[in-house]
Amino acid sequence: AQRVTQPEKLLSVFKGAPVELKCNYSYSGSPELFWYVQYSRQRLQLLLRHISRESIKGFTADLNKGETSFHLKKPFAQEEDSAMYYCALAPHASGGSYIPTFGRGTSLIVHP
Amino acid sequence: DAGVIQSPRHEVTEMGQEVTLRCKPISGHDYLFWYRQTMMRGLELLIYFNNNVPIDDSGMPEDRFSAKMPNASFSTLKIQPSEPRDSAVYFCASRHTDSYNSPLHFGNGTRLTVT
Numbered sequence: 001a002q003r004v005t006q007p008e009k010l011l012s013v014f015k016g017a018p019v020e021l022k023c024n025y026s027y028s029g030s031p032e033l034f035w036y037v038q039y040s041r042q043r044l045q046l047l048l049r050h051i052s053r054e055s056i057k058g059f060t061a062d063l064n065k066g067e068t069s070f071h072l073k074k075p076f077a078q079e080e081d082s083a084m085y086y087c088a089l090a091p092h093a094s095g096g097s098y099i100p101t102f103g104r105g106t107s108l109i110v111h112p
Numbered sequence: 113d114a115g116v117i118q119s120p121r122h123e124v125t126e127m128g129q130e131v132t133l134r135c136k137p138i139s140g141h142d143y144l145f146w147y148r149q150t151m152m153r154g155l156e157l158l159i160y161f162n163n164n165v166p167i168d169d170s171g172m173p174e175d176r177f178s179a180k181m182p183n184a185s186f187s188t189l190k191i192q193p194s195e196p197r198d199s200a201v202y203f204c205a206s207r208h209t210d211s212y213n214s215p216l217h218f219g220n221g222t223r224l225t226v227t
Contacts (some may be wrong), residue, residue: 017140034215043115044155044203086155099168100216102147104154 002027004089006103013077014111020104021072023061023087031089033063033070034100038084047072047085057081077110084108116219118204124225130192133222135204136185145216146179146189147203155203161187194226 003026025031035047048056050063050070052063061072070087086105090098116135125131137144146158159169164181172179176195181187191198201223205216 036216041221044205044216044218050217099160102155102157106187 001102002031002089002091004087004101004103006085006087008106009104010107011112012109014105015079016076019072019074019077019081019108019110021087021108023103024071025068025070025087027068027089027091029091031063031091032098033061034072034088034090035059035061035072036086036088036102036107038086040083044086064106065066072073078106079087079110079112082108082110116204116206116217118202118219118222120222121220122223122225124227125194126227127195128193129226130190131194131224131226133189133202133204133224135187135189135219137187137204137206138208138217139185141206141208141217142184143207143209144181144187145205145207146187147201147205149201149221157200158189185201189212191224194224196226199224 005024007022033050036044037047038044058073059074061070063070084105084107087103088100090100116138119134142163145160148156148158156171158171160167161181164184173223177191179189201221203218203221205218207214207216
């Protein structure tokens with residue numbers, strides 16, 4: 001069974017401070033990991049995925065298979081980063097038949 | 113493309129009433145998902161369809177919940193009778209399997225309040 005754990009329900013930081021949103025997963029196969037973001041009263045949208053190895057809005061996330069983690073990081077938080085962040089895991093499957101599992105989400109609040 | 117369209121955006125109803133939530137997926141997407149979002153449980157998958165066929169409804173909490181997808185461009189989630197504990201934000205999402213593990217596209221959600 002696959003499982004995604006986001007240990008923090010709420011993360012509160014000041015503008016300019018570094019941010020790390022934690023995500024740990026449990027899966028026996030080779031996973032693909034995603035981060036989705038939901039800004040206030042907006043739809044969830046994909047922020048980044050580990051296979052892309054890209055930085056979006058200053059955020060990066062590295063898949064650490066040894067620690068089974070996919071933490072989301074940003075060196076300097078901005079007020080507009082305040083949102084709900086969901087980590088998601090999908091099996092490494094071809095044909096697109098995966099069904100993602102989401103964590104419970106972490107609410108990030110960036111204070112001015 | 114307007115994206116995934118859900119209606120209504122807000123629904124307030126009294127306990128015992130029937131509630132119907134609607135979703136129009138992105139054209140060409142062959143997977144459709146219904147999720148429920150609450151503070152306590154986060155984002156829960158209720159049911160998903162592939163090519164209009166329900167594949168897994170194990171996340172549907174009770175028989176009071178039902179979902180249909182009569183065609184590729186429309187799906188409904190019905191709660192009958194509704195209860196206060198059903199209050200949540202319900203999201204619909206769709207995706208297309210043309211690429212490896214393509215991401216989900218979510219609608220704006222329906223905020224349901226049952227009094």
